Every structure is written in C-alpha cells, then in structure tokens.
Amino acid sequence: MRYDLDSSNSNGIRHASNGSQTPGLPKTPFSNGTNGHSSANGTSSSHQNGFASSISRTQTPTFFGHDREEVTRLLIQGLGDLGYHGAADRLSQESGYEVESPAVAAFRHAVLQGEWSEAEHLLFGSEPPGSEGRVSVSNGGHNGLKFAEDADSDHLRFRLREQKYLELLESNDLGNALMVLRQELTPLHQDKEKMHSLSSLIVSSPEELKRSLKWDGATGRSRNNLLQELSKSVSPSVMIPEHRLAALLDQIKQAQISKCLYHNPSTSPSLFSDHMCDRSQFPLRTVLELNQNSDEVWSLEFSHDGRRLASCGKAEDVLIFDTTSFQVLHRLTGHSGPCTCLSWSPDDSKLISCSMDNQARVWDVASGHSILTINHHDETVTTAAWAPDGQTFLTGSLHGPNRLCLWSVEGHLVHNWQIDYRVQDLAVSPNGQRLVVISAACQIFVYNFITREEEYSILLKDRMTCINISKDSRHMLVNMAKSERTKDKEQNTDIAVQCEVQLIDIETAEITRRFLGQTQGVFIIRSTFGGADENLILSGSEDSKVYIWHKENATLIETLDGHSPGSTNVVAWNPANPCMFASGGDDRKVRIWSKESNDSFASRRSNSSLRGGGLGRASYEPSVGIL
Numbered sequence: 001m002r003y004d005l006d007s008s009n010s011n012g013i014r015h016a017s018n019g020s021q022t023p024g025l026p027k028t029p030f031s032n033g034t035n036g037h038s039s040a041n042g043t044s045s046s047h048q049n050g051f052a053s054s055i056s057r058t059q060t061p062t063f064f065g066h067d068r069e070e071v072t073r074l075l076i077q078g079l080g081d082l083g084y085h086g087a088a089d090r091l092s093q094e095s096g097y098e099v100e101s102p103a104v105a106a107f108r109h110a111v112l113q114g115e116w117s118e119a120e121h122l123l124f125g126s127e128p129p130g131s132e133g134r135v136s137v138s139n140g141g142h143n144g145l146k147f148a149e150d151a152d153s154d155h156l157r158f159r160l161r162e163q164k165y166l167e168l169l170e171s172n173d174l175g176n177a178l179m180v181l182r183q184e185l186t187p188l189h190q191d192k193e194k195m196h197s198l199s200s201l202i203v204s205s206p207e208e209l210k211r212s213l214k215w216d217g218a219t220g221r222s223r224n225n226l227l228q229e230l231s232k233s234v235s236p237s238v239m240i241p242e243h244r245l246a247a248l249l250d251q252i253k254q255a256q257i258s259k260c261l262y263h264n265p266s267t268s269p270s271l272f273s274d275h276m277c278d279r280s281q282f283p284l285r286t287v288l289e290l291n292q293n294s295d296e297v298w299s300l301e302f303s304h305d306g307r308r309l310a311s312c313g314k315a316e317d318v319l320i321f322d323t324t325s326f327q328v329l330h331r332l333t334g335h336s337g338p339c340t341c342l343s344w345s346p347d348d349s350k351l352i353s354c355s356m357d358n359q360a361r362v363w364d365v366a367s368g369h370s371i372l373t374i375n376h377h378d379e380t381v382t383t384a385a386w387a388p389d390g391q392t393f394l395t396g397s398l399h400g401p402n403r404l405c406l407w408s409v410e411g412h413l414v415h416n417w418q419i420d421y422r423v424q425d426l427a428v429s430p431n432g433q434r435l436v437v438i439s440a441a442c443q444i445f446v447y448n449f450i451t452r453e454e455e456y457s458i459l460l461k462d463r464m465t466c467i468n469i470s471k472d473s474r475h476m477l478v479n480m481a482k483s484e485r486t487k488d489k490e491q492n493t494d495i496a497v498q499c500e501v502q503l504i505d506i507e508t509a510e511i512t513r514r515f516l517g518q519t520q521g522v523f524i525i526r527s528t529f530g531g532a533d534e535n536l537i538l539s540g541s542e543d544s545k546v547y548i549w550h551k552e553n554a555t556l557i558e559t560l561d562g563h564s565p566g567s568t569n570v571v572a573w574n575p576a577n578p579c580m581f582a583s584g585g586d587d588r589k590v591r592i593w594s595k596e597s598n599d600s601f602a603s604r605r606s607n608s609s610l611r612g613g614g615l616g617r618a619s620y621e622p623s624v625g626i627l
Contacts, residue, residue, distance in 0.1 A: 072097045078245035103145060104239050111227045114218060116164040120157065123230070151233035158190050163226050165198065167218045170206045178202065257535065258552040264531045264578050283579045283593045284558060287601040290590040292319055292328055297584030298524070298569050299341050303348040306576025308365070310351055311590050312339035313569075318353045320365065323574065326592065330368035334361055341383045341425075346390040350409075354381040360395045362409070372411050376402045383425045387449075388432040396423030396437065404437060415452055421445075425466050429473035434506060436476050438464045444478070446506065458509055462499070466526040470534055475512065476504045479527050479539060481520045501527050501539050503551070515539070515549040517556050526570040532578035540568035546583050546593075563587040 063071045072091070076099040079088035092098055100108075103122060110119035125143025147153070161184045168177035181199065201209055209215065216222055231239050241247065249271065256275040257263045262282045269275035295314035302309050308329065312318040318332040318339055337357035344351055350371075351363045360381045362372035374381070378400030386393045387406075392414055397403050404417040404426070421439035428435050428449060435447040444458040444467075460480070468477040480499050499520040503513040518525070518541035527539035530548070537549040544564040549556050562568035563585020574580040579595045594601055 069097055073099050073240060074245045074248075077240055077243075081243055081246065100239060104234075107145065108227060111160075111230070112223050114164075114167060114223065116160055120160050123156065123160070123234075124153065146235040146238045148233050148235050154188050154190070156230060156233055158185065158188050159226060159230065161185050161188075162198065163222065166201075166209065166213070166215065166222075169201055169204070169209055170217050172206070174202065254552075257533075258550075261550050261555060261557045263533075263535055263550075281579070281595050282558075283581060283595045284560065285594055285596070285598065286591045287594045287596060287598050288326060288592040290321065290326060290592070291588065292331075293584075293588050293590065295338075295588055296566070296569065296586045297588065297590055299339065299526070300570045300572040300582050300584045300590065301342040301344055302572050302574045302576075302582070303344050303365075304346065304575055305348055306574045306580075308348070309572070309574075309582060309590075310342045310344070311584060312342055312353060313584070313588075314338045316355070316357075318342065318351070318363070320351070320368070321590075323577075323580075330363075330365075332361075332363055332368060332370070334370050334373075335359065337380075340380065343384045343386055343393070345386050345393075346388060352384040352386070352393060352395075354384050354395065356380045358397070360384055362393075372409070374405075374407060374411065376405070376413070378402070382423055385426055385428050387428055388430060394426060394428065394435070396426050398422040398440065417447075417452070419445075424464065427467045427469045427476070429469050429506070430471055431473040433473065434469075436467055436469060436506070438467050438478060444476070444504075446509075456509060458504075465520070465524040468528055469506070470529055474506060476506055477527055477529060477537065478502050478504065479520060479525055481522075481525070501537060501549075503537070513537075513551065513554045515547075515554055515556070517541075517549075517559065518545070518547045519543045523567050524569065525567065528571050528573055530571075530573035530581060536573075538571040538573065538581065540571050540583065540585070542567045544568055544585065546571060560593075562591065563589060 059068060061068050072095045076088045076092050076095075076097065079085070079091065080099070088099075107119060107122040110116075110122055123145055125145075161180060165177055165180045165185060168174075168180060181202075185198065186195065201212075204212065206217075210217055228242060231241065236244075252271070253269050253275070256269060260275055260277050262277040262279050263275075264277060264282060290311075293311055293313060293315060294317075297311055298313035300309065300311050302323070307323055309321045309323050309326075310318060311321070316333070316335045316337060316339065318330075318335075319328055320330040320332070321327065322329050332351075332353065335353065335355040335357050337355045339353050339355045341354040342351060349365055351365055352360055353363065354360045358375065358377045358379060358381060360374040360377075361370050362374075363369065364371045374395055377395065377397040379398040381395055381397050383396040384393060390409075392406055392408055394404070394406050396405075399422065402416060403421070403423050404419055405413060406415040408414055421441055421443065424438045424440045426435065426437040433449060434455070435449040437445045437447070439445065440463070442460045442463055444460070444464070446455045446457065447453065448455055462480040462482055464478045465481050466479050469475070470477070479501050482499050498516065499518060501515040501518070502511050503515070504510065505512050515537050518539050520542055523542055525540045525542065527537065529551075530536035530538045531551075535551050537551050539547050540562065541547055544562050544567065546558075546560040546562040546568055547556065548558040548560070562583050564587065566586025568583055568585040570584045572582050574582070581593050583591045583593065
C-alpha cells in the first residue's frame, strides 16, 4: 500500500522482606555505638547501622570474590522470602550476621504500626521525649539511618507526615489532622499544588478520600507502600532492598537472555545451567503459503487466542483463517474499496476492518456478518484499535472533521478529538492509560486515554508508517520511511534506501533502540513485536524480505526471503504460539513461518482438517499448536 503522498516530511523479626509486617522486636538490645559490624563473642556490642554478633567469625572475608557479609545477609533475606524462617534464624546465628540492624527493624516496625513520631526519630536520629537510651545510630556525624546519596530528607519527612495526616482524616480526627497540616507539613515548603490538594481533603469523607487518591487506608497496603518508597532513600547496605536475591537472579537471567540471539521459549531459563537457544528451534521455514487473497496483502492480525488469522489488502474483502487447519472460515464482503487495517476485539468476538471507501465495519466473527458500519469519515479510514475493555474502539482518518474518533460498540460517538493532522496509525496501551497516534507529517501524539488530553508530541525528521505498543505498555515501536531513493546499478532501477525501526520509551519519549537494515520509501511497511516475551522485533521491507532483530541489543539476527516480486508489507506474530508468525506481501500471498518441518506441519494440518477444521468442531490445544 502506497504511503500518503500528500504528507509533509521533517523529523524482620522474623526475617521478613522489606515492606512486610515485622511480628516481633529485635533479639539484640538497642544501644549507642559506632559504624561497622563488630563482634564481642556474645557480649553487648556497639554498632551503628550494623549488626551485633554472638560469635567470632573466622572465615575469610570473601566468598569466591564476593563480600561474605553481603552474600550471607542476602541469603538470610532470601530464606525469609521463601518462608524458611527457621533456616534463616540458624544461618544468622551461625554466621553472626543479621539481615538488618535493630535500628532498621525498629524503623520498619514503627512505619507498619503507624507510630509516626517514632519512625521519624529513628530515620533522622533526634530522640523524642522519654526515648533516651533506645536507639542512636550515627549518620556521618548526624544521628539516624544512613541515607542513599540522592536522598531528599525534606521529602522523606513530608511523606511520613502526609501518611500521618491522611490516616487522621480517615479516622475523622479533623482537629489533629489540621494541626499536622499547619504545623508539620506546611513548614517543609513542598509543592504548593500538593499542599493545596491535601488541604482540600479536609472536607472529604473517608470514602471520598480513598477514592480520589486511590489510597487504601491504614489497614490496606498504604503503609507497606510507604515503607518500600522510603527504603529506596536509605543506603542499601543498611536496608537491603526488598526481595534483593530474587532481583539479582532476574538480572542474571536477563543478562543471559540478552546474549541469546534466538531466545524464544515460553518458559523461564533454568538457573542450573547457562542458557542458549538453538537456531533450529526458531521459526525460519515457510511451511505454508496461503493464496486465497485476490490482490496485495496489506494487513495481517492474529486473534489474541491465536486461533484465527485475518488478512486484507488491495482487494475489497477480508479473510479469516483457522490457524489449526488454515482453512478459510469467512470471506467478509461489504467494502467497496481496498481494506487498509484490521483490529480484533479483546475477546476476539469482533473484528474491525478499515477501508478506502471511507468506512470502518465491525464484524461478528462467529457468523461472519457485518454488525456495524462507521460512515462518518470523509476520507480513507486508515486505522482502528479497541480499548482494552472492549466496550469502545477508535478509528482514524486522513481528512475531515472526524479524523480521530472514539465509538461505543453500538456505534455512538463517544469522543471526537479536534485535530488538524492526518491520522496515519494509532494504538492504545494494554493498560488503557495512553493513546498514541502517528500523523502523516512526521509527528507522534501521546494522549491520556482516560482524560482524552494530549500529554506531549514528538516531531521526527522522517515519516512513520505504523505504531505498536508493547504488552507492558512501556514502549512504542514505529517504522520510519525515507522519501529519497538510490540507484541499483545492476538493475538500473530506483530502490528505497535503508531505514530504521525505532523503539521509544513512552514515559520519557527517548529512543531506546534503533533497528537497522530494512528498506522503506513510499509504501506502508508494518513491524511488530515477536517472540514469547516480546524479545524480538520483526518488520517487512520493500526489498521483499523479512527482518528479525533481537530487541535488547538491536542485533539483526535473520533476513528471510519473503514476498517477491514487490514488498513484504506486513508481519504478525501468533501471540499464543511463540514459534509461528505470518507475513504478507505484494505477491498476494500470506506465508506461515514455523520451526517445524514442512512434512510434519502438513501432516498435522491434514489431521486437523479430518477432525473438522478446528473452530467449533475440534478443540484447540496450545500444546499441539506450538510449531
């Protein structure tokens, strides 16, 4: 499909994990002391942010190059996270190390019990009346816990006092709440807007308070969440981050995955061995060509359950295939122009098709009937997407007053964004928080999908042809197209120059990866996330090939011969089958790619056809469907 030519171009103590309830008090008494972890063979020891020991340590200070104390404390915390509290206690007794100091344990206890004055004094070191002899831990010459380098002490005080204020409001103790607001929060000179917001809560009921702040109160998770937040500002050598051992193991796995070019399993790598996937287990073979499309294939979409594949393009109809037998389930007719885009509803019961006849249609997938026609657009409907709840959907068009619209499933207009740009493509984040739209004039617009307001826009130097958002709603993937052409000296023809696919962080708007190699100029080429954990990036190309990159390191791992002559226009990965993807191109074919041999695939497909073709007649088994 040719790109819009009218667009412009510019570019505790039990050993509890952090944040969990601490059922008891420390087994060692609080005392004043100095930095470090000193031992007196069972006698009272002095410590600051340290850990009293009951035995002498005779082991070497390192463990295979790692600090013995750090490793031991991580193991104690990890055993507690696993529920092996007795083992954690025994390790602590034998090693002489504690997972955290008595001061930290007391601070944790104070926060989780709502003892706000005690918590503040433990954190910063000044002692409340009557607390002499409890805890005093040095912080570089100042009493209190040792902070991380970037800690903001005023902000930490504010967060403690804010929680105290909210809990007083929750209990309808308005007099004390007002006193905290005026005498404890205001003198900290924090954000004026925040203070105004907190002041307005005085007139709110407890229910309104919780609803407006999305806050679950003193008996919910709010204290645990606060403790977790505060712990990030305490030195990790003093207050080990929550579930630290598990986090380190995750990092080890991710480091191995990032080096595994063909990583595509649906299960997490084992910790017992180094991880490396074999290329033979990657879907690199065309096991089937579907030739039922009567013209160029421009759009391909697998249903979310992976049981169906829809295709459309330059022809006026839409095909739906069963992905077990690959028989045609429905040929959807009704459009009077080429079809540009497809979108499955979240429950896969409906399918939207967009067309150059200025219409979008919603189809009932079970019957194959058109159940709704959107005919309010004045020009080509280029794109559509469903809201995550499946109750509304969006359509985008190139021209007219209805270029970007939100519709109910009954066909009522819910919202019409008043925009002056031509909508090329759009996507809604899976968490339902954002709508991302790309224009035909090199811009990305990011909207708050809940409030409908624009958050920011990005101006790029090249045009974009498609947009995808990752399952975790953190990144957008866009294809870049260059208008200039270069000369193929052997063929004496103009060819598109090399372009790039960009991975952009939605929060920061920064480009995090560039995937290079595919060619793209005047035609719309679509890319997608692929693999079991979306660790791959795929794109079509005007040079007829399929390009596959490793997402984490942007390495081009495969270039596959796709659809010749002409362009490979679109690629789609089966979300329920990590070893199957499809591609479509100008040759009017849809290719199915797999790791399975052609004979094995054909045999299984034949058996499926004999059982009745799949949907409605034979159950779909994911273990069978993995190719």
